[in-house]
Amino acid sequence: MTSKIVIGLDGTETGERAIAFAKDLAERIGTCELLIVYVIEWSPFTFQTPEENALRHKRREEEVELATSRVVAPAVDALKAAGFNAQGIVRHGDVAETLNTITVENEASQIVVGRSSADGFKKRIFGSSTQNLVMHADVPVTVVN
Amino acid sequence: MNMLKYWGLATAAALISSPAAAQEAPGLDEKINQAFANFTGPFVSFIFAPFPGTTFPWIVGWLVIAATVFSLYFAFVQFRFFGHAISLVKGDYSDPNDAGEVSHFQALATALSGTVGLGNIAGVAVAVGIGGPGATFWMILAGLLGMASKFTECTLGVKYRNEYEDGTVSGGPMYYMSKGFDELGLPGGKILAVLFSIFCILGALGGGNMFQANQAHQQIAGIVGDYPGWITGLVFAAVVFMVIVGGLKSIARVTEKVVPFMGVLYVATALVIIGMNADQIGWAFGQIFAGAFTGLGVAGGMVGALIQGFRRAAFSNEAGVGSAAIAHSAVRTKEPITEGFVSLLEPFIDTVVICTMTALVIIITQQLIIDPDTGKYMLTEPGGVIATVEGNTGVSLTSAAFGSAFGWFPYILAIAVILFAFSTMISWSYYGLKAWTYLFGEGHTKELVFKIIFCVFVVIGAAANLGPVIDFSDAAIFAMAVVNVFALYFLMKVVRQELASYAARLKSGEIRKFDH
Numbered sequence: 087m088t089s090k091i092v093i094g095l096d097g098t099e100t101g102e103r104a105i106a107f108a109k110d111l112a113e114r115i116g117t118c119e120l121l122i123v124y125v126i127e128w129s130p131f132t133f134q135t136p137e138e139n140a141l142r143h144k145r146r147e148e149e150v151e152l153a154t155s156r157v158v159a160p161a162v163d164a165l166k167a168a169g170f171n172a173q174g175i176v177r178h179g180d181v182a183e184t185l186n187t188i189t190v191e192n193e194a195s196q197i198v199v200g201r202s203s204a205d206g207f208k209k210r211i212f213g214s215s216t217q218n219l220v221m222h223a224d225v226p227v228t229v230v231n
Numbered sequence: 232m233n234m235l236k237y238w239g240l241a242t243a244a245a246l247i248s249s250p251a252a253a254q255e256a257p258g259l260d261e262k263i264n265q266a267f268a269n270f271t272g273p274f275v276s277f278i279f280a281p282f283p284g285t286t287f288p289w290i291v292g293w294l295v296i297a298a299t300v301f302s303l304y305f306a307f308v309q310f311r312f313f314g315h316a317i318s319l320v321k322g323d324y325s326d327p328n329d330a331g332e333v334s335h336f337q338a339l340a341t342a343l344s345g346t347v348g349l350g351n352i353a354g355v356a357v358a359v360g361i362g363g364p365g366a367t368f369w370m371i372l373a374g375l376l377g378m379a380s381k382f383t384e385c386t387l388g389v390k391y392r393n394e395y396e397d398g399t400v401s402g403g404p405m406y407y408m409s410k411g412f413d414e415l416g417l418p419g420g421k422i423l424a425v426l427f428s429i430f431c432i433l434g435a436l437g438g439g440n441m442f443q444a445n446q447a448h449q450q451i452a453g454i455v456g457d458y459p460g461w462i463t464g465l466v467f468a469a470v471v472f473m474v475i476v477g478g479l480k481s482i483a484r485v486t487e488k489v490v491p492f493m494g495v496l497y498v499a500t501a502l503v504i505i506g507m508n509a510d511q512i513g514w515a516f517g518q519i520f521a522g523a524f525t526g527l528g529v530a531g532g533m534v535g536a537l538i539q540g541f542r543r544a545a546f547s548n549e550a551g552v553g554s555a556a557i558a559h560s561a562v563r564t565k566e567p568i569t570e571g572f573v574s575l576l577e578p579f580i581d582t583v584v585i586c587t588m589t590a591l592v593i594i595i596t597q598q599l600i601i602d603p604d605t606g607k608y609m610l611t612e613p614g615g616v617i618a619t620v621e622g623n624t625g626v627s628l629t630s631a632a633f634g635s636a637f638g639w640f641p642y643i644l645a646i647a648v649i650l651f652a653f654s655t656m657i658s659w660s661y662y663g664l665k666a667w668t669y670l671f672g673e674g675h676t677k678e679l680v681f682k683i684i685f686c687v688f689v690v691i692g693a694a695a696n697l698g699p700v701i702d703f704s705d706a707a708i709f710a711m712a713v714v715n716v717f718a719l720y721f722l723m724k725v726v727r728q729e730l731a732s733y734a735a736r737l738k739s740g741e742i743r744k745f746d747h
Contacts, residue, residue, distance in 0.1 A: 130322050130334030133487040136341050136661040138480075139333045139561035144398035146331040178331030187327070 088171070090119045090194035094185045094219075097124070097157045100200025104230045105161060108198045112170060120172040122161045123188055124153045128178035150176050182218035189225055197227045260460055260694045267691065268699040271706070275699075278706040286531060290709045291541045294551050297716040298376035301383050304723055305730060309378035309575045315737075316572040323744045324569065332563030335573045342558035342574065344490050345439075345658030346581050348651035349446045350547030352497075352644070353626035355589040360616050360624050362539025363529040363599070363608050364515070365522025367590040369540025374582030377550030378575040383719050386571030386726045387411060388556030389564065402560020403662070404553035404715045405431075405669045411722045423718050424669065427553060430710040431666035432681075434554070438546065438704035439659020440685060441692025443652035446626050448693040450645040453627055464693030468686040470653070475660050476682045483657055490654045493647040494585070500643075501588035504636040508595045515594045528607030530614045545712070546705055547586055548578035553715035554708075557662045566742070568729040593632040598623070660685050 093108045095101040105122075112118040126149050134142070158174035165172035177184055189197055199216055220227050279288045302309065318324060319335045358366045384404065391410040392402025405424040412420025448463035474483050505512065518527065523540075526532035549555055555574055562570045593599065600609045600618040609618045616624060623631045626648060633640040660682065667681040736742045 126331065128331050130325065130330075131336050133340050133344065133491055134333075134337055135480075135483050135487060136345070136558050136561070136658055139337060139341055139558075140400050140661075141398075142331075142333045142561060143400065143563065147398055149331070179327075184330075 088117045092121045092189045092194045092197045094199040104200040122174045125181045125184045126178045181215035263694045271703040275702045275706040298380045301379035338562040344654045348655040351585045355586045356628040358539040358543035362536040363522045364518040364594045365536035366540035367519045368523035369537045370544040373541045373544035374578045377578040380551035382571040382575040384556040385559040385574035388560040389567035389570045392560040403557035408718045427714040428666035428670045433707035435659040435663025436688045437707035442704040444689045444692035447652040450648045460694040464690030468689040472686045548581040552712045596632045596635045598632045
């Protein structure tokens with residue numbers, strides 16, 4: 087059976103190191119599929135103006151398109167070119183929760199992420215997405231510095 | 232069509248009878264005020280005309296009968312599906328693949344930010360100030376019944392919305408009138424849609440704009456001292472202009488985040504004040520019930536209390552008016568009726584919870600003066616408003632009531648009123664715009680024209696006196712309800728089919744919660 091590794095990207099350079107680490111793992115495992123995941127931070131419980139609501143569907147498509155073309159597709163293409171089995175997923179939601187959900191859905195055996203780049207006030211209060219992921223994930227998580 | 236005829240007649244009559252100009256040389260504020268009152272008077276008189284031989288405005292009967300009909304027709308859907316509505320808002324039934332789309336919660340929150348506002352703070356004070364505590368009873372009753380009206384219009388709003396190729400949506404009564412009537416093979420849908428749109432634009436300029444600007448000015452003037460209203464109007468108009476024309480989203484975003492916080496703070500403070508006077512709660516409810524059926528000396532007695540209660544509830548939660556159908560139609564759902572369920576929470580939160588809090592605080596802090604000899608409320612003049620401790624009316628009455636418990640609260644309330652006013656204006660600018668584009672078509676210049684008109688009315692609203700503004704606001708919004716409710720009677724069978732189908736699938740387990 088092919089084992090799967092989820093790689094969470096956030097568009098920063100730590101993602102590159104996460105990919106490098108996952109590639110190394112995949113080579114050691116042998117038959118391994120790499121899932122490149124980009125989660126667009128989103129909550130169903132925010133407040134929006136009527137106009138934002140009316141445009142939401144359009145914006146969502148644009149966000150998915152942007153994340154795919156800028157982050158996920160290049161990474162997947164590079165992995166495929168290097169001979170790896172890879173696919174990309176872009177989804178909206180809470181970063182930690184969604185990464186874990188995708189992992190469970192795809193029966194992946196572990197998650198590799200870069201160290202979170204979030205900082206400041208929000209991080210002090212709620213912790214970073216990476217911290218949340220490490221605390222709550224159903225599979226082992228590797229955080230690459 | 233009858234309405235337009237009457238309107239025309241009334242306008243002609245007023246033109247003949249009303250004196251053209253004020254007696255003395257008035258200030259700018261007074262000039263605007265006088266011109267405004269003269270211009271809108273006939274329209275207001277028509278909308279609030281009583282049933283012949285009574286003092287009961289026909290429009291209030293129209294709305295309450297509609298809410299009662301919908302409640303019965305859908306077998307009290309507002310109670311049967313109340314729990315389900317909460318599940319929907321929590322996202323229990325949301326498809327995880329729709330993450331990133333407009334959620335039920337967001338549609339509800341957006342619609343609420345358009346309705347929760349001055350109606351809940353100032354409007355209730357006006358109602359209780361004229362109709363006495365008994366108005367509260369009728370207000371709650373109207374709120375509970377209104378949930379069924381809201382359910383009907385919002386289900387239709389989602390069902391018949393337009394979804395354009397670029398992914399944007401437009402919905403609301405004008406779309407269900409034209410598309411729904413066509414689907415049922417009924418004539419006249421288009422005419423109703425045009426009429427509704429005209430009134431919606433007036434409502435947006437009145438209750439959604441001038442009333443807000445007016446009360447915001449009163450708040451600021453109450454704190455910094457009296458100064459001309461047009462100054463507040465200009466500042467507000469500039470900020471609104473920046474948001475709706477300049478696309479400055481940051482202001483809107485801050486407001487949208489602060490407004491819910493203010494709403495929670497308001498209810499929490501009210502609860503604390505009620506708790507501090509816990510020994511008075513029984514007495515307060517006694518006043519509400521006694522006042523509901525006897526009036527306790529208010530002008531018009533029981534009917535006076537009832538009219539005020541119904542009128543305020545309708546103005547505050549807008550059930551049957553059709554505005555919410557515009558706000559709710561952006562939600563992402565495969566089942567239009569789910570948004571109907573969610574929307575029925577709106578009158579509940581707005582009227583049954585928030586408005587009742589305002590009324591209770593005013594009653595319990597004893598702002599309304601009772602004649603110790605008779606136990607009835609004292610009026611400022613025969614047939615006038617109830618005398619209050621410091622002669623306050625409207626928002627200043629609410630402010631005084633809260634201030635009697637917490638000296639600092641009037642400042643918080645002033646900020647809340649300004650923010651509520653602002654967020655309501657932003658919401659209504661959108662409703663008005665949707666009606667405008669329905670009439671004149673979409674396009675940058677056409678939209679810009681409406682937005683500029685909207686900003687001009689902010690200035691007029693801030694400069695005019697409360698009386699004419701509040702009358703016109705109510706009249707315009709109720710005129711929307713005349714057309715909307717008429718259409719809902721024809722379309723309600725569509726909603727009943729949806730309800731039957733959905734309820735059956737919910738029972739069979741075909742519609743079930745998603746694992747999150």
